[in-house]
Amino acid sequence: MSKYQYKVQGVDYEVEIEEVEGNIAKVNVNGIPFEVELQQPINAAKHPNIVKPKVAAPAAPAAKPATPQAQAQATPQQESASGNAMKAPLPGTITSINVKVGDTVKVGDTVVVLEAMKMQNNIEAEYAGTVTAINVNPGDSVMEGTTLLTIR
Secondary structure, three states: OEEEEEEEOOEEEEEEEEEEEOOEEEEEEOOEEEEEEOOOOOOOOOOOOOEOOOOOOOOOOOOOOOOHHHHHHHOOOOOOOOOEEEEOOOOEEEEEEOOOOOOEEOOOOEEEEEEEOOEEEEEEOOOOEEEEEEOOOOOOEEOOOOEEEEEO
16 A cells, blocks of 8 residues: 655645556545546556456446457547647546647636536646647546647
């Protein structure tokens, strides 16, 4: 079990990672339990104290693409687009994407809405330019630091 202290936009969070199995992490944020879906499983050799091997992988929900390839088929994306990456400031679920590839944005425009701990967080453009890639879909669970979109 690992504990971390985070401060996001002036709010303190205590995050406790209970266990990680495959690409599902069981965490407590300020005492509230969450199951977080990781985009890629964590390497067991790097984190032996929090990873518990499981014989059968957990079944993915039918509503979401189960693999990165299926996600790529669901929405055309440019994974290797150049530009400035907009990253998730905290873990949560994407509730809406307010731009599309090719849109021009200004600094401060709301580009994505992220739900975290039952609160809607507007993610604003940190750069002015053109959206060159969108790497998430509504309903996706993201971790802090996940690239949401790219602006050039």
